[in-house]
Amino acid sequence: MPLSIATWNINSVRLRLPLVARFLAEQQPDALCLQETKCPDELFPAEEIKALGYEHIGFHGQKGYHGVATLSKQPVEIVEKREFCAKGDSRHLSVKIEAAGKPILIHNFYVPAGGDEPDPDINPKFRHKLDFIEEMRAVHADTGDAAASILVGDLNIAPLEADVWSHKQLLKVVSHTPVETEGLEAMRTGGGWSDLMRLHTPPPERLYTWWSYRARDWAASDRGRRLDHIWSSASLEPVLRDISILKEARGWERPSDHVPVIARFDID
């Protein structure tokens, strides 16, 4: 049976509800994981989203900042809203869904951006980012009673050279510094996670999911980064059918600076 999972940093779910509606209508993923909802739980637009055919919603938000939500056509069981770095930030939500009669665990992450200065001794936001990645090492692909696991989200790190417009020019820019990219790759491989976007589209082909708001013309300069990711346990590698990055969404009216990524599986 087909199963499709999408991830999208929406940068305010309330402001961009029309974009969410358009995306769901056009792509019809089974589940959509949102980050940066910037919405406390009591103000989450659950009724509007249910009316779009996504009646099962898990959300973990806070006022003003961060926030994640997972929208699903089929029932979800809320598994955990894990707190990282004892900060009280809403940056993680895991839910369980069922596909072909098997439970699948879906982790939705919003990793700290880390500020501008890539030195943890003078920039506490960068220290927090590195600590967060360290703490993520406890999240393994093969734990619990699920048959398979998926980890998606805005991880705010572009790990490979082909994940940025200029490897050389971004080596000292937060999101692509060696301490981050090596930390994320160590966490990923140590946890038994497969990078499905790169399984489907290996380097040196460039892949971007984010283009800055600050560019005069984001499409012309095309200075993107792959900050958003879809990982899975090895068990889902052979049933991956397709991964697509919906680049056109960056050109929609009042867009997020991130675009959706969709993985499509054929579950046995």
Added chain:
DNA sequence: ATGGTAGGACGCCTA
């Protein structure tokens, strides 16, 4: 070499 834009909430932090 630097500043550029956006959102939330309403002075300024975060991305």
